Amino acid sequence: SAVISQKPSRDICQRGTSLTIQCQVDSQVTMMFWYRQQPGQSLTLIATANQGSEATYESGFVIDKFPISRPNLTFSTLTVSNMSPEDSSIYLCSVAGAGSSYEQYFGPGTRLTVT
Amino acid sequence: AQSVSQHNHHVILSEAASLELGCNYSYGGTVNLFWYVQYPGQHLQLLLKYFSGDPLVKGIKGFEAEFIKSKFSFNLRKPSVQWSDTAEYFCAVISDSWGKLQFGAGTQVVVTP
Numbered sequence: 001s002a003v004i005s006q007k008p009s010r011d012i013c014q015r016g017t018s019l020t021i022q023c024q025v026d027s028q029v030t031m032m033f034w035y036r037q038q039p040g041q042s043l044t045l046i047a048t049a050n051q052g053s054e055a056t057y058e059s060g061f062v063i064d065k066f067p068i069s070r071p072n073l074t075f076s077t078l079t080v081s082n083m084s085p086e087d088s089s090i091y092l093c094s095v096a097g098a099g100s101s102y103e104q105y106f107g108p109g110t111r112l113t114v115t
Numbered sequence: 116a117q118s119v120s121q122h123n124h125h126v127i128l129s130e131a132a133s134l135e136l137g138c139n140y141s142y143g144g145t146v147n148l149f150w151y152v153q154y155p156g157q158h159l160q161l162l163l164k165y166f167s168g169d170p171l172v173k174g175i176k177g178f179e180a181e182f183i184k185s186k187f188s189f190n191l192r193k194p195s196v197q198w199s200d201t202a203e204y205f206c207a208v209i210s211d212s213w214g215k216l217q218f219g220a221g222t223q224v225v226v227t228p
Contacts (some may be wrong), residue, residue, distance in 0.1 A: 001161075033216075042205065042218040043159075092159070102147045102166065102209050104216060106159040 002095050004107035012113045020079045021110045023093035028073035031096040038089045049076050083114045121219035136191040136222050138206030148189040149207040201226045
């Protein structure tokens with residue numbers, strides 16, 4: 001399984017600002033995913049990030065609000081732009097397993113609080 | 116709409132009791148099924164998975180799950196829980212090609228000594 005780290009682990013931000021979350025994997029992976037877990041709720045997929053192509057966003061999520069970069073096979077960033085208190089969530093990145101596996105491995109998450 | 120339903124949001128039980136968590140999904144066709152666990156202060160971990168074959172799958176830490184296709188269910192079980200099983204448990208399903216995990220709402224399990 002892959003080892004995934006995220007930075008920052010948590011942050012408190014003011015309304016209207018932006019935060020970039022980094023996701024680093026210890027091995028090269030094709031597919032990376034970004035999820036949001038709002039307080040008391042389950043995980044919701046924000047987008048799929050493949051190296052060398054534009055991220056694919058799920059319904060309800062747009063690139064202007066959640067721009068994603070995927071510069072190489074071990075790294076990705078998610079930016080939460082123009083934040084509001086409704087963006088307070090845990091943001092997680094995950095990677096798909098190697099080969100034909102459908103398994104996903106998750107990072108520790110970034111706990112974001114917007115005031 | 117496609118969905119994953121977990122029957123209980125919060126379960127409290129004593130050590131040595133048996134645990135069963137329900138999970139139902141609404142997808143048709145081929146599915147891949149997972150249970151993930153999140154222990155307090157830790158990240159999400161894969162507990163077990165079903166892709167094909169024997170519908171009774173065994174995972175880590177004594178957990179098992181049974182896939183019943185006719186009932187669109189994938190229930191998680193453990194015969195005798197321990198205090199260390201206190202965690203949040205998520206059922207998840209992939210129904211289409213590669214990678215779009217759909218999670219259930221999660222079940223918070225608290226095991227008392």
